[in-house]
Amino acid sequence: MGEGLTNTPERGGHGKKEQFGHVPVLLKEAIDFLAVRRGGIYIDATVGLGGHSLEIAKRLGAPGRLIGFDKDPKALEIAEGIVGRSSSVVGQNKVQDWPTIEFRHGSFADLANDEGRTTYDGILADLGVSSLQFGDPARGFSFQAEGPLDMRMNPMSEPTAEQVVNQFDERELADLIYEFGEERRSRRIARAIVRSRPILTTAQLAAVISTAARPMNQAERRIHPATRTFQALRIFVNRELDDLRKLLEAAPQLLKPGGRLVIISFHSLEDRIVKDAMREGAKLGKYKLLTKKPVTPSDEEIASNPRARSAKLRAAERI
Numbered sequence: 546m547g548e549g550l551t552n553t554p555e556r557g558g559h560g561k562k563e564q565f566g567h568v569p570v571l572l573k574e575a576i577d578f579l580a581v582r583r584g585g586i587y588i589d590a591t592v593g594l595g596g597h598s599l600e601i602a603k604r605l606g607a608p609g610r611l612i613g614f615d616k617d618p619k620a621l622e623i624a625e626g627i628v629g630r631s632s633s634v635v636g637q638n639k640v641q642d643w644p645t646i647e648f649r650h651g652s653f654a655d656l657a658n659d660e661g662r663t664t665y666d667g668i669l670a671d672l673g674v675s676s677l678q679f680g681d682p683a684r685g686f687s688f689q690a691e692g693p694l695d696m697r698m699n700p701m702s703e704p705t706a707e708q709v710v711n712q713f714d715e716r717e718l719a720d721l722i723y724e725f726g727e728e729r730r731s732r733r734i735a736r737a738i739v740r741s742r743p744i745l746t747t748a749q750l751a752a753v754i755s756t757a758a759r760p761m762n763q764a765e766r767r768i769h770p771a772t773r774t775f776q777a778l779r780i781f782v783n784r785e786l787d788d789l790r791k792l793l794e795a796a797p798q799l800l801k802p803g804g805r806l807v808i809i810s811f812h813s814l815e816d817r818i819v820k821d822a823m824r825e826g827a828k829l830g831k832y833k834l835l836t837k838k839p840v841t842p843s844d845e846e847i848a849s850n851p852r853a854r855s856a857k858l859r860a861a862e863r864i
């Protein structure tokens with residue numbers, strides 16, 4: 546176990562992160578693969594509530610720099626209170642040895658347009674939504690709580706899920722649900738959505754989908770019928786796969802030789818993109834693969850944090 550992992554607030558249970566019910570996934574593994582170098586420059590592409598950022602910061606020390614991205618300004622505000630120099634977690638004795646931290650509101654895809662010459666010792670991306678977002682019904686990510694159909698990580702972006710659900714034509718909706726949700730019943734679901742418009746809340750949409758796509762067998766009964774459609778809408782609304790591709794494309798130019806790229810994904814569409822990009826990079830002599838197979842959470846981690854269930858970590862080193 547790496548330095549400080551047992552004493553962090555997310556594990557200790559007394560910190561702000563616990564208050565938001567967010568436990569960083571594959572924390573030790575991610576930090577180990579990142580191999581944070583004191584005095585280095587690192588990117589946390591998905592700051593969230595700062596769980597991974599905090600561990601990176603601890604290892605960087607005063608000469609180091611951490612640049613963090615998040616589309617969600619609320620997440621950055623909370624993370625600032627956890628990782629920022631004035632955070633109580635940092636502690637009196639560490640303040641003197643804390644890195645420069647810069648949080649940027651926006652997509653990690655913006656790194657692709659980085660014209661500057663900075664190169665980095667490591668990039669970490671822990672993809673998807675945080676518990677802060679998922680657990681807040683007002684954000685509209687979950688079909689288990691009634692809320693507006695929003696689903697935006699960045700409240701300044703467009704479209705909202707409501708716009709997609711109510712304005713796209715049936716064919717576009719079906720294609721989107723199939724492509725980003727890998728939902729076989731996409732046509733039936735799209736037809737039911739169009740017939741039930743206007744649909745304004747998560748619960749209303751979940752009910753429409755449940756009626757249109759009743760589970761036909763034991764395997765289908767294991768997940769809620771709305772799971773894949775909600776995933777598809779979220780991915781589309783937040784352009785998740787496009788952003789991931791842009792980051793992966795830019796990463797070899799952003800990393801110093803020996804720099805590490807660590808990505809944690811949560812569903813097969815993301816993992817496939819990460820796997821292909823790293824393998825392609827290895828073929829072109831840009832990367833040494835550090836994970837032949839993805840690293841997955843232990844049974845113990847899954848038991849204590851069900852959100853970790855589908856996590857897959859892949860890592861590569863820039864040659």
Ligand SMILES: C[S@@+](CC[C@H](N)C(=O)[O-])C[C@H]1O[C@@H](n2cnc3c(N)ncnc32)[C@H](O)[C@@H]1O
Nearest residue numbers: 569591593594595596597615616652653671788
């Ligand atoms: C799973 S959470 C990260 C949790 C974080 N590692 C922690 O320990 O607290 C993912 C975060 O990434 C953000 N995010 C997702 N895609 C993004 C993107 N393309 N650019 C910037 N932030 C993104 C989400 O808003 C969310 O806050």
